[in-house]
Amino acid sequence: MSVQTQQQPATKPGGTSCRRVLIVGGVAGGASCAARLRRLDESFEIVVFDRGPYVSFANCGLPYYVGNVIADERKLLVASADTFRRRFNVTVHTDTEVVAIDRDARAITVREVNGGATRVEPYDMLVLSPGAAPIRPALPGVDLPGVFAVRSIPDSRRIRAWIAERQAKTAVVVGGGFIGLEMVENLIHRGLSLTVLEKLRQVMPPLDPEMAAPLMEHLEAEGVQLNLGDGLARIEQSDGRGLLVVSESGARLPADLVILAIGVRPEAELARNAGLRIGERGGVVVDAQMRTSDPHVWAVGDVVEVHDVLTGQETVLPLAGPANRQGRVAAECIAGRATRFRGVQATAVVGVLGMTAASTGASEKGLRRAGVSGFEKVYLHPGHHAGYYPGAQPIHLKLLFSVTDGRILGAQAVGTQGVEKRIDVIATAMQFNGTVHDLAEAELCYAPQFGAAKDPVNLAGMIAENLLNGDMPVADWEQLGSTDALVVDVREPDEFAAGHLPGALNLPLSQMRQRYGELPREREIWVCCRVGQRAYYVTRFLAQKGYRPRNLLGGYTTYEALRAAGLVS
Numbered sequence: 001m002s003v004q005t006q007q008q009p010a011t012k013p014g015g016t017s018c019r020r021v022l023i024v025g026g027v028a029g030g031a032s033c034a035a036r037l038r039r040l041d042e043s044f045e046i047v048v049f050d051r052g053p054y055v056s057f058a059n060c061g062l063p064y065y066v067g068n069v070i071a072d073e074r075k076l077l078v079a080s081a082d083t084f085r086r087r088f089n090v091t092v093h094t095d096t097e098v099v100a101i102d103r104d105a106r107a108i109t110v111r112e113v114n115g116g117a118t119r120v121e122p123y124d125m126l127v128l129s130p131g132a133a134p135i136r137p138a139l140p141g142v143d144l145p146g147v148f149a150v151r152s153i154p155d156s157r158r159i160r161a162w163i164a165e166r167q168a169k170t171a172v173v174v175g176g177g178f179i180g181l182e183m184v185e186n187l188i189h190r191g192l193s194l195t196v197l198e199k200l201r202q203v204m205p206p207l208d209p210e211m212a213a214p215l216m217e218h219l220e221a222e223g224v225q226l227n228l229g230d231g232l233a234r235i236e237q238s239d240g241r242g243l244l245v246v247s248e249s250g251a252r253l254p255a256d257l258v259i260l261a262i263g264v265r266p267e268a269e270l271a272r273n274a275g276l277r278i279g280e281r282g283g284v285v286v287d288a289q290m291r292t293s294d295p296h297v298w299a300v301g302d303v304v305e306v307h308d309v310l311t312g313q314e315t316v317l318p319l320a321g322p323a324n325r326q327g328r329v330a331a332e333c334i335a336g337r338a339t340r341f342r343g344v345q346a347t348a349v350v351g352v353l354g355m356t357a358a359s360t361g362a363s364e365k366g367l368r369r370a371g372v373s374g375f376e377k378v379y380l381h382p383g384h385h386a387g388y389y390p391g392a393q394p395i396h397l398k399l400l401f402s403v404t405d406g407r408i409l410g411a412q413a414v415g416t417q418g419v420e421k422r423i424d425v426i427a428t429a430m431q432f433n434g435t436v437h438d439l440a441e442a443e444l445c446y447a448p449q450f451g452a453a454k455d456p457v458n459l460a461g462m463i464a465e466n467l468l469n470g471d472m473p474v475a476d477w478e479q480l481g482s483t484d485a486l487v488v489d490v491r492e493p494d495e496f497a498a499g500h501l502p503g504a505l506n507l508p509l510s511q512m513r514q515r516y517g518e519l520p521r522e523r524e525i526w527v528c529c530r531v532g533q534r535a536y537y538v539t540r541f542l543a544q545k546g547y548r549p550r551n552l553l554g555g556y557t558t559y560e561a562l563r564a565a566g567l568v569s
């Protein structure tokens, strides 16, 4: 949370007030900074430079403009240069690139994109918000006509024109991250057949693989061809007018157009050339007030490295929310306040063809990569609202938390309804250092069509509490193949017959009280059901009868996701 106290504005050597603030990049971070600074202080001269033709446009809406969901390009323009001038007395120079920073002279060199004339503009304070550029790997064919990245309105316009002129029928999207998947959805809206080529064995890299599994299943069910675990080797012009995407494994994927969405990298060249400190992840290093290694230069948005509050490491997080908040923090600091950026926990959401995937905080693989131990996880698959009310849809939810104190470390959810609401609640709890006990007790709104008296968020907290306080010993899915335990499936026989764990014995919950004596006392009993709830009842029952039961959390539904992700056999 930010702390606000009044400070004196910085002063120039010689004692005069610093009054001229130049901002490089006028979209998410830059525009927020300009507008906030004006609201705080009328006396600054504020000038924004953007090398593109627009400022303050909705990058996040670009895929939907390609898909014609947003049909009118003007809807993407949140505020124009004219709006900035009239409303905020902020001068905006579009089509004007900042090409150099002279920190000693406190001046930048700008070049007019159309015409090439250059001039020098002095500053008292400089804010860099140049964003991040799509990565274009140095591979043959990436610059061929018909190969696009999506960053600007003109990019989207070119893709739309290409689809229309070529009557495009097929597309390959290289990269299965959130921009890639949004493009998949929107190109399908335009009637194209889609193939995704992705180097990892999963889409949506921020998710753990088993949480991405339902999303991948959904994409395939919608007709998207997934070429996973395979990278881009080159793009060729095929016979006729099409393209051929050739993968590292030799797959040859024909396409009328190709979208490169393999990630972005901070546009830090300007800062690097000016001698500002650059971090290991290639972003500009800033302090909590978004100040760079030069006290007269701030940097915000996709270009900076940010502190991950969960792993304690510096990272890059190219998302609009942090960029906007950082722009605001920089403005407040320039205006003399001591506001601080709290760091990030990576809260994000993507919607693809009716399915939503959202996450906050660390993933399990992220925690392991960062060397964090002492955490546990639970899986659950509750309905998005009360089961008795028509239309309840499952939410697949994974919660990661500290074993020592129950502090929430991360959550991921996938489903068709109510997914982002649950992740937002958990994200907010995390920002207040919330624990699983806080989730169990969270008072959330409920009526049958919106949730349940025990909301999925409450359930996640309660299951985690049961695990922590020993009420519900859990089994480790990864050890399923090597355990001596007896796996007991407590679903009804027809459910069991439709699919079950290798070697499992079927003893339904409905017969457990009569037949539990058939179970061996000398072995651990690993209990499985469809989603973990019946297994929990049986775990509690058997524990009180002197057995050593463990719940296979999330049940057969989790097993199928783990198996699809190759994490269990």
Ligand code: FAD
Pocket: 024, 025, 026, 027, 028, 029, 030, 049, 050, 051, 052, 059, 060, 061, 062, 063, 096, 097, 098, 099, 129, 130, 131, 132, 150, 151, 152, 179, 267, 270, 300, 301, 302, 303, 317, 318, 319, 320, 321, 323
């Ligand atoms: P930008 O908003 O990219 O602005 C940088 C501006 O600086 C650009 O206009 C650029 O032309 C200009 N510039 C760069 N260098 C110079 C220079 N030397 N001189 C002058 N001008 C310069 N985030 C989400 O949270 N949710 C989403 O759904 C989402 N969807 C997205 C979809 C797409 C297709 C894209 C591309 C991004 C999406 N993002 C999303 C990410 C989000 O848009 C960015 O994180 C955010 O815009 C970053 O803000 P920024 O100010 O750092 O950079």
